[in-house]
Amino acid sequence: MKKENDILKWFNRELSQQDIKDLKQSEDLDTLEKIKHYSSQLTAPKIDAHQALNAFKQQNKTKPESKVISLNFKTVFKVAAMVIIMLGASYFAFFNTTKNFTTDIAETQSLRLPDNSEVILNAKSSLTFNKKTWKDTRDLTLDGEAFFKVEKGQKFTVNTDAGIVQVLGTQFNVKERDNYFEVICFEGLVSVTHKNKSVTLAKGKGFKVVNNTIELIDNTNNSPSWTKAESSFNNIELNQVIAELERQYDITIEVESIDVSQLFTGTFTHNNLNTALLSVTIPLKISYKIKGSTVTFYKYEEK
Structure with a gap:
């Protein structure tokens, strides 16, 4: 009963005399009386202080210590994107050493190789080579038709699906289309290998395979007609x-x-x-x- 009176006294003390006067003069007088009535019936819960202290200590012993780390996901994504871009740039700079040249329909293209050799690509053709290993092995792959003016130096090799052409320094034309393979030498000597069979072509000579039929041909032109x-x-x-x-x-x-x-x-x-x-x-x-x-x-x- 003493605790209930203490609560009521606290309630009355918190309200100043002016507040009570104002409430009595307002329409909230009934509300005040209800609050006073119900507060007089409040019963404070019984708490065993020693038991509560022991429970708190036991909880702290069994609960593992945890740390909360706040992450800014926008920052994380930005950093990840930068890392991916840097890795991609490194890959293309150090590992992607393949050079690729292509022509479309009704298009020709002239280009210079790392050794200053000249190549003219005919329409709908492609040429690829590894620029990193070019000084040691002048190897390239042709799909279509191209005219080569090769600078003297190491062995120069043109790979096609139909055969392989090798020279040291000369001018020649290679044409590789569906069911058609042709090599014509315009200067120097050219070695052609087709299905494990090799032939050497001098200036003015050509090698042609149409529908698997091999034919040696003569040529009197100084350059391929398609370059004109x-x-x-x-x-x-x-x-x-x-x-x-x-x-x-x-x-x-x-x-x-x-x-x-x-x-x-x-x-x-x-x-x-x-x-x-x-x-x-x-x-x-x-x-x-x-x-x-x-x-x-x-x-x-x-x-």
């Missing part, structure tokens, strides 16, 4: 000529009742589509029609 914006053929199947027309003019050629295995000898220009088509179709007595980027070859009918 022309494509020349000597007894070449029409399907190979059609493929070259498509590469040089970015067109699609369809055939109707035409024998694409018939042989063609001649030249077409890279500068005028109609002139080029006439150069191919007239000797073979073929007609053609153009619709957008599609050209159709069909059998010529005499009137």
Whole structure:
């Protein structure tokens, strides 16, 4: 009962006389009376001080000490991104030593190799080599067609899917397309290896493989005709000529009742589509029609 009176006294002491007067004069008088009534019924909980102290000490003994570390995730992500960028830059600087050159349809490209050798890439071709090992082994890989003017020095090797070409210092042309492989020497000596068979070509000589048939050919030109914006053929199947027309003019050629295995000898220009088509179709007595980027070859009918 003494504890209850103490609580009530505390309550009355906390309210100043002016507060009580104000409350009595306000509409909250009933509220005040209710608070006084209910507070008189409050009973303080019984607490065993010694037992509480022992429980607190025991809790501190069994609870492991923990540390709370606050992380700023934005900072973490920024640092991680910087590390990834630095590692990527290091990789490309020290490990990615491959040089790659490519040409698109109707495009040629001239380039210089690390030893100052000159290469001209024909349309739709690619050339790759390792610049780190170039001084020791002048090796490169060709997909398509290219003309090489090689500086004298270590052995120079051109790798293709159809064969390998090796020289010391010379000028030569390599053409590797679907079912077609051709190497022509314009200066010096060229060694060609195809399916474990090797042949040496002197100036004016060529090596050709069409549909797995090997043929040695003669050449009287000083450079490939395609470097002068022309494509020349000597007894070449029409399907190979059609493929070259498509590469040089970015067109699609369809055939109707035409024998694409018939042989063609001649030249077409890279500068005028109609002139080029006439150069191919007239000797073979073929007609053609153009619709957008599609050209159709069909059998010529005499009137």
